[in-house]
Amino acid sequence: MNLQSLLGNFALILFVLMIVTGVIWFLDVFFWSKQRRAKADAALAEFDARIAKLSGEGIKSDTNGRAALEASLLRQPIWIEYSGSFFPVIALVFFLRSFLYEPFKIPSSSMVPTLQVGDLILVNKYTYGIRLPIINKKIINVNNPQRGDVMVFKYPEDTSVDYIKRVVGVPGDKIVYKNKRLTVNGKEVSYKPLPDYLDDGNLTYYKQWQETLTGVEHNILTDERAPNFVPDPHQYPMRDLCSYNAEGFACTVPTGQYFMMGDNRDNSLDSRYWGFVPDENIVGKAFFVWMNLGNLKRIGSFH
Structure with a gap:
């Protein structure tokens, strides 16, 4: 996103x-x-x-x-x-x-249902280390991103643009996404079916699941009309570490890189398409919705 x-x-x-x-x-x-x-x-x-x-x-x-x-x-x-x-x-x-903290606004739906269009969020700038402003160079290491974190980062193909996705793979992980199901290091992620999700914007229902990724529970959406395969993946760096087929893809996350996916799985341009996020592109960890002018009930923390 x-x-x-x-x-x-x-x-x-x-x-x-x-x-x-x-x-x-x-x-x-x-x-x-x-x-x-x-x-x-x-x-x-x-x-x-x-x-x-x-x-x-x-x-x-x-x-x-x-x-x-x-x-x-x-x-x-x-x-x-x-x-x-x-x-x-x-x-x-x-x-x-x-x-410390930086505000951002969510303009698209790739992290629905976790984050909605119009959410104004806060990003923790120090949880992944202290970085020099402007050049974003880490000078003090604190923590590393963990699977399940919602992270803001510089888009690898255009670092002037900030993206937000969920971390699904950390360095060394073997990620397999097959038939809309995620497997990490040979262990299938658990999915619990939830009531269908209505997208008010286009009046369309999507399948909703509670995904548990390394102990982190969060809801995701899938679109049964969308294909299982990844259409037209980009020619990104270290693409040879990934393989694509009609059922999905498999990737091994290299050192110093992270694999990101949106919670709105079939409506997210993420690592499946443009590859890995290097550590130097990290901005911070999103953790709080401080305002949504269209829905004040959105205010609060999220997974």
Whole structure:
């Protein structure tokens, strides 16, 4: 599933804004404010001298303008004032979304019924390790993705695009998907039939199952009208580790790579088509729906 963050290159935009406003804030605190203070002190000294001279000549002067003069000379230019005000806010947002949590919006149905179109989700950015923002390079290892996790990652064929799928294969796993049933390392995943699922968008019923993948229970959909085979798989890296036939496919997941599938199995463009997700493409683990404007009941955690 293709995910769109609120703005395509929001992380880069935030980074640039943080640097620009931060530099302005730094220059103002350590240089420009001192220059304004020195200029104000000189003007106030001149003001006081003039008042003292007039007083010596017996002329009474109004000193109320001193405070206004000082405030005027110390006042920050508008562009510096706004930069200084925005800098801590921008820095906080950049830190939160780069190292802790990042919001995304679900635009398509490939993770139905787990995630619905319009769900606004939060992604944990540190559970799979601390990564440098922008370049997404891991600097501290924490945990590795596990089977059953719902993970956001950079689409291997276009890393400017974020996708979300479920992890079904970790490095070294032998994945077999035959007749719409998943087998991992020779052990068939268990399936419990559930009532058919009605897709309100196209008024179509799909078969619904509770799939238990390495202890993680979640619901999936299958379309009995869709073929068992994978039509037109791409020529992706290490494709020789996968074989395709009329009943499905089999893949061995290479080191440092992950195999991803959508919960809406017959309506998901996933690893069956474009291959493996390298570790360096990982964004984080999705764990919470914080808003859906069309259905407030969607708010909450999910498997």
